[in-house]
Amino acid sequence: MTDESVLDEGRDFIRDIVAADLASGKHSGVVTRFPPEPNGYLHLGHAKSIFLNFGLAQEFGGRCHLRFDDTNPAKEEQEYIDAIERDVRWLGFDWGTNLFYASDYFEQLYAWAQDLIRSGKAYVDDQSQAEIRLTRGTLTEPGQNSPFRDRSVEENLDLFARMRAGEFPNGTRVLRAKIDMTSGNINMRDPVLYRILHAHHPRTGREWNIYPSYDFAHGQSDAIENITHSICTLEFADHRPLYDWFLDNLPVPSHPRQYEFARLNVTHTLLSKRVLTQLVRDGHVSAWDDPRMPTLAGLRRRGVPAEALREFVKRIGVAKANSTVDIGMFDFAIRETLNRTAQRRMAVLKPLKVVIENYPEGPSELLEAVNHPDDPSLGVRQIPFGRELYIERDDFMEDPPKKFFRLAPGREVRLRYAYFITCKEVIKDANGEVVELRCTYDPATRGGNAPDGRKVKATIHWVSATEGVPAEVRLYSLLFSAPQPDAANFAEQINPESLEVLTGSVVEPALAGDNDPAAMQFERQGYFCRDRDSTPGKLVFNRTVGLRDTWAKVASEG
Ligand code: ATP
Numbered sequence: 412m413t414d415e416s417v418l419d420e421g422r423d424f425i426r427d428i429v430a431a432d433l434a435s436g437k438h439s440g441v442v443t444r445f446p447p448e449p450n451g452y453l454h455l456g457h458a459k460s461i462f463l464n465f466g467l468a469q470e471f472g473g474r475c476h477l478r479f480d481d482t483n484p485a486k487e488e489q490e491y492i493d494a495i496e497r498d499v500r501w502l503g504f505d506w507g508t509n510l511f512y513a514s515d516y517f518e519q520l521y522a523w524a525q526d527l528i529r530s531g532k533a534y535v536d537d538q539s540q541a542e543i544r545l546t547r548g549t550l551t552e553p554g555q556n557s558p559f560r561d562r563s564v565e566e567n568l569d570l571f572a573r574m575r576a577g578e579f580p581n582g583t584r585v586l587r588a589k590i591d592m593t594s595g596n597i598n599m600r601d602p603v604l605y606r607i608l609h610a611h612h613p614r615t616g617r618e619w620n621i622y623p624s625y626d627f628a629h630g631q632s633d634a635i636e637n638i639t640h641s642i643c644t645l646e647f648a649d650h651r652p653l654y655d656w657f658l659d660n661l662p663v664p665s666h667p668r669q670y671e672f673a674r675l676n677v678t679h680t681l682l683s684k685r686v687l688t689q690l691v692r693d694g695h696v697s698a699w700d701d702p703r704m705p706t707l708a709g710l711r712r713r714g715v716p717a718e719a720l721r722e723f724v725k726r727i728g729v730a731k732a733n734s735t736v737d738i739g740m741f742d743f744a745i746r747e748t749l750n751r752t753a754q755r756r757m758a759v760l761k762p763l764k765v766v767i768e769n770y771p772e773g774p775s776e777l778l779e780a781v782n783h784p785d786d787p788s789l790g791v792r793q794i795p796f797g798r799e800l801y802i803e804r805d806d807f808m809e810d811p812p813k814k815f816f817r818l819a820p821g822r823e824v825r826l827r828y829a830y831f832i833t834c835k836e837v838i839k840d841a842n843g844e845v846v847e848l849r850c851t852y853d854p855a856t857r858g859g860n861a862p863d864g865r866k867v868k869a870t871i872h873w874v875s876a877t878e879g880v881p882a883e884v885r886l887y888s889l890l891f892s893a894p895q896p897d898a899a900n901f902a903e904q905i906n907p908e909s910l911e912v913l914t915g916s917v918v919e920p921a922l923a924g925d926n927d928p929a930a931m932q933f934e935r936q937g938y939f940c941r942d943r944d945s946t947p948g949k950l951v952f953n954r955t956v957g958l959r960d961t962w963a964k965v966a967s968e969g
């Protein structure tokens with residue numbers, strides 16, 4: 412995932428270019444921009460671009476603009492604008508007063524298009540989209556000139572004005588640059604500058620009936636905002652000659668330089684707004700912030716801290732060659748961050764009842780538990796312990812194999828922060844299923860150690876059956892089991908087991924009063940956070956990530 416362009420952590424070819432441009436005096440300050448199109452929610456790939464653009468501005472004392480590339484009202488919505496702002500802020504960045512929209516420049520862009528017409532460098536083409544596509548040529552064949560290419564300046568200005576005024580239906584005419592239909596670079600074969608689109612725009616309403624193309628809007632917006640380094644992904648390298656052609660042929664106030672870096676690709680993940688939109692629209696997931704989604708909203712809802720994204724992006728670096736990052740690296744960054752910061756709690760996901768026969772009936776006692784084993788500043792809490800408890804069903808086996816050290820008939824284990832208990836009797840229902848364990852405890856082992864020095868081989872977690880709080884726990888796994896899902900047939904590749912809902916879980920009472928959305932570690936289980944579906948009467952938790960890399964094991968075994 413790295414190449415020679417990554418010099419060391421926090422250093423890469425783009426940072427080198429910026430540093431050199433500042434050192435040589437070419438620029439007195441760095442100005443970057445993050446230019447999302449508001450046609451969907453941001454995903455993990457966008458985070459890479461955000462950390463790079465906003466990060467550069469921070470590191471070099473410059474500024475980064477948030478610019479909405481709102482040139483296609485057919486697909487853009489205010490909901491997406493709001494979501495994008497929320498997500499960029501969540502990652503820790505603030506654009507201050509530097510919030511812009513390509514639509515702010517529609518009037519200027521229109522005037523510049525007229526300038527191109529006047530200098531004979533643009534024309535109105537009456538061909539259909541299909542005809543334009545057919546006559547564009549291929550990588551090996553040149554394109555053919557449009558029969559409308561040599562219209563007079565006057566006719567072009569007139570038609571262009573009437574396109575703007577809404578005289579013509581969608582798709583009947585376009586404005587094209589007049590460059591070179593034989594160019595080796597297909598982007599230079601008279602690219603489309605404007606298309607007719609009678610649509611309501613979230614910001615300009617019905618004011619416009621024509622909208623500029625990405626290529627025509629992007630570089631000129633950069634120039635208007637005095638962007639110094641316009642950073643985009645590698646697919647745009649072939650657009651760079653066009654980016655420069657516009658800036659060279661228009662009276663723009665500055666001439667930014669475009670630089671390309673490798674987009675982020677992650678195994679088992681599709682980072683494409685088109686696919687993510689379909690997943691939501693077709694109901695494959697519950698919403699844009701479904702915790703299985705690689706959207707920033709989904710990751711946040713799953714409990715992934717922004718700091719883990721920062722850590723991940725820093726580790727993968729900024730390279731010039733495309734590659735695919737193993738999703739295990741992302742999970743690793745999440746685990747590492749949460750291991751440092753997350754408070755510990757106890758929760759029993761699949762409960763099995765335990766009755767401690769020699770524990771007095773009546774009121775429970777409180778036992779002390781640390782909130783973080785390595786960070787005493789996070790303090791301690793009191794957990795109620797009593798005669799009736801729940802332990803994890805998986806922590807008991809009636810007939811254990813050799814390597815199973817947890818609870819079994821006749822065996823003694825430690826209950827975390829509590830006592831040693833010994834299993835005396837197994838109670839089954841009519842189907843032979845174990846429904847309860849009768850145990851005894853050793854009162855001398857309070858706090859979890861035996862005064863006589865005897866040892867137990869396992870420590871298991873537990874929750875009081877009378878004071879524990881019922882909860883639903885949602886366990887997520889990969890949305891796509893294939894390491895390289897195919898974006899063209901993604902629906903067929905969705906993992907039918909990507910969501911498992913446990914409705915009978917029990918959590919320690921401290922979790923009921925806690926409204927903190929930050930992820931916690933459920934001891935021995937993984938990291939979990941409270942979901943926004945929680946209500947006063949019903950707690951819901953999402954598994955952020957397990958404690959260990961279980962999927963990699965499954966993948967290699969499978
Ligand atoms: P998608 O490919 O998901 O549809 P997009 O490129 O169309 O995304 P934009 O809103 O245009 O989405 O992207 C805004 C910025 O984020 C662009 O500068 C783009 O280069 C960058 N970006 C998008 N996807 C990635 C990615 N996977 N890795 C790095 N940067 C990305």
Ligand code: MG
Pocket residue numbers: 448
């Ligand atoms: Mg794009």
